[in-house]
Amino acid sequence: MSQTRLARWLLAWAIATAVACAVVHHAFVLDVDEAHPRVVVASVWRDGALLARAVLARAADRDPRLDAALSASPGAVRVDESIVGEGPALAFAEPVLALSFVPGRDGMKVTLGDRTEYLTPDDLLARQGYDKGISVPSVQLQAGVDVPLALALLAERFGTSARDLVERARFRRIRVVRSVPGTPSPRVVTADDLRDDDVREAIAGMARYLARGVDEQGRFRYLVNAPTNQTLPGYDWPRHAGATLFLAQATALLGDADLGFATLRSASWLRDHALVRCGTHSCIGDDALVDVGSAALATLAFVEIARTRLDPGYALAVPELTEFLRSQQRPDGEFMHEYDRATGHPVDVQLLYYSGEAVLALSRAHALLGDARDLDAATRGLAHLVGPAWSFFGSRYYWGEEHWTCQAMDDLWDRAPSQPALDFCLGWQAYGRRLMYGPGDSPFDADGAYGFGPVVTPRLTPVGSRSEAGIATLEAAMRAGRPAAELALLDAQMRRSLAVLIRHQLHPGPSYLFVDPLAVDGAMPGSAVDWQLRIDYEQHSGCALVRWLALRHPHG
Numbered sequence: 407m408s409q410t411r412l413a414r415w416l417l418a419w420a421i422a423t424a425v426a427c428a429v430v431h432h433a434f435v436l437d438v439d440e441a442h443p444r445v446v447v448a449s450v451w452r453d454g455a456l457l458a459r460a461v462l463a464r465a466a467d468r469d470p471r472l473d474a475a476l477s478a479s480p481g482a483v484r485v486d487e488s489i490v491g492e493g494p495a496l497a498f499a500e501p502v503l504a505l506s507f508v509p510g511r512d513g514m515k516v517t518l519g520d521r522t523e524y525l526t527p528d529d530l531l532a533r534q535g536y537d538k539g540i541s542v543p544s545v546q547l548q549a550g551v552d553v554p555l556a557l558a559l560l561a562e563r564f565g566t567s568a569r570d571l572v573e574r575a576r577f578r579r580i581r582v583v584r585s586v587p588g589t590p591s592p593r594v595v596t597a598d599d600l601r602d603d604d605v606r607e608a609i610a611g612m613a614r615y616l617a618r619g620v621d622e623q624g625r626f627r628y629l630v631n632a633p634t635n636q637t638l639p640g641y642d643w644p645r646h647a648g649a650t651l652f653l654a655q656a657t658a659l660l661g662d663a664d665l666g667f668a669t670l671r672s673a674s675w676l677r678d679h680a681l682v683r684c685g686t687h688s689c690i691g692d693d694a695l696v697d698v699g700s701a702a703l704a705t706l707a708f709v710e711i712a713r714t715r716l717d718p719g720y721a722l723a724v725p726e727l728t729e730f731l732r733s734q735q736r737p738d739g740e741f742m743h744e745y746d747r748a749t750g751h752p753v754d755v756q757l758l759y760y761s762g763e764a765v766l767a768l769s770r771a772h773a774l775l776g777d778a779r780d781l782d783a784a785t786r787g788l789a790h791l792v793g794p795a796w797s798f799f800g801s802r803y804y805w806g807e808e809h810w811t812c813q814a815m816d817d818l819w820d821r822a823p824s825q826p827a828l829d830f831c832l833g834w835q836a837y838g839r840r841l842m843y844g845p846g847d848s849p850f851d852a853d854g855a856y857g858f859g860p861v862v863t864p865r866l867t868p869v870g871s872r873s874e875a876g877i878a879t880l881e882a883a884m885r886a887g888r889p890a891a892e893l894a895l896l897d898a899q900m901r902r903s904l905a906v907l908i909r910h911q912l913h914p915g916p917s918y919l920f921v922d923p924l925a926v927d928g929a930m931p932g933s934a935v936d937w938q939l940r941i942d943y944e945q946h947s948g949c950a951l952v953r954w955l956a957l958r959h960p961h962g
Contacts, residue, residue, distance in 0.1 A: 423578055436581050438491035442585070445489050447524050450475040450484040451918035453631050461524065465587070483918040484587055487513075489528045491581030497572055504539025504550030506579055508849050509863050509935040515578040516560055518571065523563045525556055527582050531918045532633055533559070534896055536935040537863055549862055586918075595908045597854065597901035602955065606660070609951045611928025612944040613656035616649055617668035618925070619941075621651045624675030632912065632929065632937035632941055635922040642942075643680060643690055644763075646701035649941040650676065652948045658714040658950060666716055673711055676704050677723055684795045685783045688726035689731055694748045698734050698741055701727045702763035710768045721774060731764050732783045739790030761791055762810025769817040785822045788814055792830040807945075808834055809869075810877035819885055828886055830897075831879040838872055839899055850934040851909060854902030863933045866949035870930070870946030873903045877953040904954055907947045910934060 450458040450472055458475035465486050476482050492515065495506040498729055503563045507513070514525040530536055530551065531727040539550025557568035564571065595604050619627030626649055653669040656662070680690045680700070690700035705727045712721035734742045743754035743760045768784035771777065791811045812831035815824060842850040843864060856862035856872060880896045911930055915937070917923035930943040 431585055431599070432577065433649060436491035436493040436579065440488075440490045443488035443490050444492060447487045447489065447526050447582075448472055449485050449487070449526070449528065450479070450482050451485060451532075454919050454921045456483060456529070456532075465585070471729060473729040479599065479604065485528060485918060486585050486587060487528060488585070489515075489524075489580045490583050495577040495579040497575075497577045500553045501540060501550070503577065504553050504573050505538075505553050505861065508581075509536035509549075509551075511581060511849050513579045513580050513826075514556060514560070516564075516571065516575050516913040517578075518564055518566070518575040521564065524561060524580065525560055526580075528584070528916070528919060529559060530556065530934060531916070531937070534631065534633060534935075534937060535915055537541050537723050537933070547862065552679055560778045569957045585895050595905050597898065597905045599904050600901050600908075602958065604908055604949050605904065605955055606727070607695050608911055609955075610660055610662075610950055611911060611913065612930060612948040612951075613653055613660070613665050613928075613929035615661070615926065615939075616653055616941060617665050620668040624671040624673070624679075626941050628941055630926065630929075630939040632915070632931065632939055633920050635920070635925045638938070643676075643692075643700040644697070644759075645940070645945070646672065646680075646687040647676060647700060647707050647875045648945040649689070651703065652945045652952070654707060654716060654881070655713060655952045656712075656948060657716060659955065669711065672715060673707055676707065677720070680704070681723065681726075682747070684730055684747055684771065685733075685750045687730035689730045689747075690724075690727070690919075691747075694746065694754070695749060696745050697743075697757070697760060698731065698743045699757075699760040700765050701730050702760065702767040703769055705731070705767035706763075709774050713770075713774055719872045724771050724775060725777065728768055728777065728780050731768055732779060734764070735783055735799055738794065739786035739788075740795065741787065758807050759810055761787060761795070762808065762814055765791065766810055766814040767815055769814055769821075772821070773817070781818075781821060784814065785824075788818060788822075788824060792824070792827045807871075809871040812875035813878045816882040819882045823886070825886075828879070828882055828888075831875065832883060832888070832892070835876050835879055835896055835899065836911055838876070839895070842899065842902065852902075852906060852934075854906035859905075863935055865933050865936075866907060866930060867946055869907055870948075870950050873900055873907070873950035874946060874953060876900050876903070877950060877957055881953075881957050900954065904951060907950070911947075912937075 446462045448460050448462050449456055457479055458471045460469035460472055472484060476484060480618050495694060496502045510527055515522050530666045533555060535552040536551035537548045537553045541548050557571055560571055561568045569820050627637050628641050633639060644699055650672040652668060653665055657665040657669050658914060680692060681688055682691060684696060689696050696754060705724055708720040708723050736742060741761045741764050742752040742754040743757050744755055746753055765784045765787040768780040772780035815827040815831055838856060841856045843855050843857060845853045848864060850863055852864040857864040866902050876896060877900055880900060912926050914923040914927035926939060929939045930947045931937045931939060
C-alpha cells in the first residue's frame with residue numbers, strides 16, 4: 407500500500423471515529439443542572455433499611471410519609487437525592503446496561519406503563535451494587551452496576567418480573583447530588599491542608615478498627631461487608647502478619663494500651679499456632695505448601711514488637727524465621743517463594759511482593775540483632791530486584807506493585823546504600839505520577855489516587871501501598887542529597903495520596919446505610935463504592951501514614 411493511500415485510509419478512519427464519538431456524545435450525554443434539580447428523591451433510612459420514600463418537587467417540601475417514618479423511628483435520617491441530570495440507558499444487553507452508570511453518582515429511573523420508580527445511588531450502595539457488572543479477573547478489573555440485583559430490586563417495587571421490566575419498561579440514567587438536611591458538611595482534607603492531627607486521627611481510627619476485630623485467640627475479622635457488618639469467609643497469613651505489624655507501629659506511636667493488647671494477641675497467634683517446621687527451619691503457615699511472604703511479614707511484626715519494647719521476647723523468634731528466608735534465597739539473590747513441607751523442598755516459583763517483603767524483613771532483622779548474614783542476604787536480594795529481575799516492562803514483577811522493594815531500599819540505605827535501587831524507586835514514583843488522577847479527572851473525588859480512565863473506580867489499597875514506598879523513597883532521596891525540585895515533586899505526590907486516603911476513610915461513612923456504623927468506624931474501604939473491608943487495607947494505608955509522621959518528626 408502506498409503512503410498516499412495509507413494516509414487516506416487513516417484520515418477516513420479518524421473522521422469516522424470523530425463522527426461516531428460526536429453521535430454517541432449527543433445521544434447519551436447528561437443534561438446536568440445542579441442549580442435546578444428535576445425532582446428530589448427524599449428517603450428515610452435507619453440502620454441500612456429504607457423506611458420511607460417520596461418524590462418531591464423541591465427539597466423544602468414536606469411529605470407525611472417521611473414525617474411519620476422519622477417520628478416512629480428515633481435515630482432515622484432523612485436523605486435527599488436531588489436528580490440534577492437525566493439521559494438514556496440502553497437495556498437491550500446486560501453488559502451495556504451495566505456500564506451505563508457512574509458508580510456512586512448515577513442511578514436508574516424506570517417507567518412501566520404510567521408508573522415510575524427510582525433506584526438511587528444510595529439504594530445500590532446499601533446493597534453493594536456497583537462495580538459488580540463486568541469482571542475481568544486476569545487484570546483485576548471490575549466495573550458496572552450489578553444488573554440482576556438492580557432488576558430484582560425494581561421488580562419487587564413494581565410487583566412484576568425482571569424479564570417483564572427488560573421487555574416493557576423504559577430505562578433512564580439519572581445523575582444525583584446527595585444531601586442530609588440539618589447535617590453540617592465535614593472538613594475536607596486536601597494536600598494543601600494536610601495536618602499532623604489529621605494523620606494521627608486517621609491512624610488511630612484504622613488501628614482501633616483492627617483491634618476491635620481481634621478475637622480472644624488472636625485472629626482478625628479478616629473480611630467484612632461494611633453495610634451489613636457481616637464477617638465473610640477467608641483468611642490469609644501474610645495479611646494477618648501485616649496487620650499485626652501496623653498495630654505494633656500504631657501502639658508505639660499512640661501509646662494506647664488497648665492497641666498493645668490486641669497486637670500481642672494477634673502476634674501470639676502467629677508465634678504459637680502458625681509457626682511450623684519447614685525441614686530444619688521454622689516457617690509460617692498451616693498447609694503443606696507455605697510461602698515466603700508469611701514468614702517475611704511475621705518477621706517484620708516480631709521485629710517491630712521487640713524493637714518498640716512492647717514485648718522484647720519476640721526477638722527470640724526472629725532468627726528462626728530469617729534462617730528460613732535465607733534458605734529460600736538462590737545464589738543470584740532471588741528467592742524461591744514457596745516451600746513444600748510434604749517433600750521437604752523449596753519450590754522455585756516467583757509471585758508478586760514476596761521477594762521485596764523478604765528483603766525488608768532481613769534488613770530489619772539485621773538492624774535489630776546484627777546478624778551479618780541477614781544484611782548480606784538483604785543486599786543481594788535488593789540488587790536482584792532492581793536489576794536482573796527485570797528484562798522488560800512487564801516481566802515477572804508488575805512495576806505498579808514494587809512497594810516492598812522501595813521500602814527495603816530505604817531501610818538499607820544507612821548500612822548498604824544502593825544508588826541503582828534509589829534510581830529505580832524514583833523512576834517508579836515518576837511513573838506513578840503519570841497515572842495519578844488530578845482534580846476533576848474522575849467523578850470519585852480521586853485526586854491523588856492511581857488508575858486510568860473515568861469508568862474504573864480507583865482502588866484505595868494501591869494508594870496506601872504506593873505511599874508506603876513513596877515516603878520511603880522520599881526519605882532515602884533526602885539522605886542522598888537529591889535535587890530539591892525532585893524532592894518537591896515526590897513530597898507533593900505523597901501529600902495528595904495521603905489526603906485522598908483520609909477523605910475516603912469511614913468516619914463512619916454514610917452511617918444511615920450501615921447496620922452497625924460504629925463497628926466499621928475508622929476502616930478503609932476498597933474504593934469509594936466498594937465497602938468490603940479487608941485487614942490489609944488498614945495495614946497499607948496506616949503504615950503509610952505512620953511513615954509520614956516519622957518523616958516529619960524523625961525524633962518522635
